[in-house]
Amino acid sequence: xxxxxxxxxxxxxxxxxxxxxxxxxxxxxxxxxxxxxxxxxxxxxxxxxxxxxxxxxxxxxxxxxxxxxxxxxxxxxxxxxxxxxxxxxxxxxxxxxxxxxxxxxxxxxxxxxxxxxxxxxxxxxxxxxxxxxxxxxxxxxxxxxxxxxxxxxxxxxxxxxxxxxxxxxxxxxxxxxxxxxxxxxxxxxxxxxxxxxxxxxxxxxxxxxxxxxxxxxxxxxxxxxxxxxxxxxxxxxxxxxxxxxxxxxxxxxxxxxxxxxxxxxxxxxxxxxxxxxxxxxxxxxxxxxxxxxxxxxxxxxxxxxxxxxxxxxxxxxxxxxxxxxxxxxxxxxxxxxxxxxxxxxxxxxxxxxxxxxxxxxxxxxxxxxxxxxxxxxxxxxxxxxxxxxxxxxxxxxxxxxxxxxxxxxxxxxxxxxxxxxxxxxxxxxxxxxxxxxxxxxxxxxxxxxxxxxxxxxxxxxxxxxxxxxxxxxxxxx
Amino acid sequence: xxxxxxxxxxxxxxxxxxxxxxxxxxxxxxxxxxxxxxxxxxxxxxxxxxxxxxxxxxxxxxxxxxxxxxxxxxxxxxxxxxxxxxxxxxxxxxxxxxxxxxxxxxxxxxxxxxxxxxxxxxxxxxxxxxxx
Numbered sequence: 001x002x003x004x005x006x007x008x009x010x011x012x013x014x015x016x017x018x019x020x021x022x023x024x025x026x027x028x029x030x031x032x033x034x035x036x037x038x039x040x041x042x043x044x045x046x047x048x049x050x051x052x053x054x055x056x057x058x059x060x061x062x063x064x065x066x067x068x069x070x071x072x073x074x075x076x077x078x079x080x081x082x083x084x085x086x087x088x089x090x091x092x093x094x095x096x097x098x099x100x101x102x103x104x105x106x107x108x109x110x111x112x113x114x115x116x117x118x119x120x121x122x123x124x125x126x127x128x129x130x131x132x133x134x135x136x137x138x139x140x141x142x143x144x145x146x147x148x149x150x151x152x153x154x155x156x157x158x159x160x161x162x163x164x165x166x167x168x169x170x171x172x173x174x175x176x177x178x179x180x181x182x183x184x185x186x187x188x189x190x191x192x193x194x195x196x197x198x199x200x201x202x203x204x205x206x207x208x209x210x211x212x213x214x215x216x217x218x219x220x221x222x223x224x225x226x227x228x229x230x231x232x233x234x235x236x237x238x239x240x241x242x243x244x245x246x247x248x249x250x251x252x253x254x255x256x257x258x259x260x261x262x263x264x265x266x267x268x269x270x271x272x273x274x275x276x277x278x279x280x281x282x283x284x285x286x287x288x289x290x291x292x293x294x295x296x297x298x299x300x301x302x303x304x305x306x307x308x309x310x311x312x313x314x315x316x317x318x319x320x321x322x323x324x325x326x327x328x329x330x331x332x333x334x335x336x337x338x339x340x341x342x343x344x345x346x347x348x349x350x351x352x353x354x355x356x357x358x359x360x361x362x363x364x365x366x367x368x369x370x371x372x373x374x375x376x377x378x379x380x381x382x383x384x385x386x387x388x389x390x391x392x393x394x395x396x397x398x399x400x401x402x403x404x405x406x407x408x409x410x411x412x413x414x415x416x417x418x419x420x421x422x423x424x425x426x427x428x429x430x431x432x433x434x435x436x437x438x439x440x441x442x443x444x445x446x447x448x449x450x451x452x453x454x455x456x457x458x459x460x461x462x463x464x465x466x467x468x469x470x471x472x473x474x475x476x477x
Numbered sequence: 478x479x480x481x482x483x484x485x486x487x488x489x490x491x492x493x494x495x496x497x498x499x500x501x502x503x504x505x506x507x508x509x510x511x512x513x514x515x516x517x518x519x520x521x522x523x524x525x526x527x528x529x530x531x532x533x534x535x536x537x538x539x540x541x542x543x544x545x546x547x548x549x550x551x552x553x554x555x556x557x558x559x560x561x562x563x564x565x566x567x568x569x570x571x572x573x574x575x576x577x578x579x580x581x582x583x584x585x586x587x588x589x590x591x592x593x594x595x596x597x598x599x600x601x602x603x604x605x606x607x608x609x
Contacts, residue, residue: 273495
């Protein structure tokens with residue numbers, strides 16, 4: 001039993017203790033509660049003479065790091081955080097402050113313990129912690145590259161996605177990491193945001209760890225300190241590479257539609273002319289007009305149907321049949337069919353075709369249109385060149401190289417720069433004014449790849465081009 | 478009186494045949510050129526009374542030809558009719574727009590006909606310009 005019941009009212013202004021908006025107790029050396037203010041008694045019950053750890057915490061022994069015990073030891077003030085259970089068994093997070101009460105001879109007679117309920121603050125602290133970690137998760141998983149940059153364009157913070165794609169190189173310069181440049185970019189949205197405090201946006205091409213070009217839309221926003229000064233700029237970049245690729249595809253599709261419309265118009269013009277001339281021939285019984293007019297009709301019907309076949313071919317995904325293709329014979333047939341046009345446009349058409357080859361398995365019609373498209377493309381390249389000093393020629397070579405059939409079409413026409421060559425097979429692409437629809441090479445590419453082969457081009461402006469198709473052969477047993 | 482002569486400049490052979498027969502039927506002489514260089518040679522050699530010109534030929538040879546004849550005093554009086562498919566799409570259809578964008582350097586053509594060609598339209602225009 002404790003020696004005395006400590007009357008709080010004996011302490012200065014006892015009423016003050018009762019009305020204080022916190023809990024106050026006085027405890028002896030054995031942790032007995034020897035005094036309590038009204039609020040403590042109301043909320044936690046009257047437990048005078050009982051041990052604090054038993055009643056408030058349901059423990060059998062004193063708590064570790066007990067601030068009351070420490071004050072008894074050193075006479076100084078101590079603080080601590082504890083969870084106490086009130087008379088209804090509800091937990092309260094409290095902040096405890098203790099200080100010594102001394103008797104007349106200066107010995108520590110008791111310890112006064114003041115505890116403030118910080119349940120709400122604790123709750124807020126948890127929420128803050130939660131939202132911070134949620135923010136961090138968001139920062140890391142958001143499908144954008146986020147970096148925070150200082151005035152010298154150092155990356156001071158970056159999200160996980162940024163680090164995954166561009167490396168964990170905090171402290172490096174943005175332009176080095178994003179663009180592999182040695183100095184800052186001429187137009188920089190980060191610099192603009194530092195200058196005017198507003199959001200800015202830009203489209204950029206950056207290079208990732210793997211060396212791939214990544215198209216991004218960049219948004220920048222200022223990061224301010226509590227006084228409103230801009231300390232950093234946050235840069236959020238969204239990868240739009242796929243959208244760009246789609247845009248390119250759509251644009252080239254638009255170009256193709258336009259070029260088909262244009263070609264169709266020309267062919268219709270030719271048909272109309274043919275009908276007109278034929279009619280003149282019938283009217284005057286003029287055989288020559290009839291022949292000329294009818295040839296125009298036939299030619300344009302042929303062009304129209306070839307174009308429509310190409311369109312249909314490009315529109316479909318399918319795997320070709322595997323029929324034996326007599327490549328040398330088929331190649332000679334295409335050359336014979338192309339000869340009249342070659343003569344028309346004054347191009348010398350040559351052929352070097354192997355006598356005998358292993359069997360090519362595939363769709364004969366497709367291989368036919370592959371070769372005729374390449375020849376017709378080569379002739380177009382000669383016609384568009386318009387150099388009077390040149391004798392234009394197109395050569396078709398067909399031969400076997402180990403287990404591959406090689407189809408080579410070479411011309412000494414206009415040739416192409418690197419950019420044109422790069423776009424050749426991936427786009428519907430025509431450089432030929434009224435001549436081409438841009439379908440021919442697309443068809444050639446499609447046939448080659450559908451037959452498990454490849455197509456490549458070697459060209460230089462003014463020097464002509466060489467297209468090489470390689471198709472796998474069934475080697476004779 | 479000799480028939481007036483029209484030079485048809487078009488890289489589409491069938492269009493050349495069509496227009497020459499159309500003009501011949503209607504009392505004109507017609508000659509053809511397949512590109513700008515050939516056209517320039519024929520203008521100088523044959524001195525046609527009118528030229529129909531397809532602007533959307535490869536290598537811009539139509540535009541070059543037009544600038545050439547409009548800058549030579551002895552040729553600039555020959556009326557020129559543009560015959561072209563301005564769909565805004567495909568081919569070198571931008572040629573016409575580009576031409577108009579820079580036309581302050583050369584006078585505008587005397588006439589203009591869009592493809593597909595309406596026989597009566599082009600004949601009417603030619604008759605108005607050089608009359609029979």
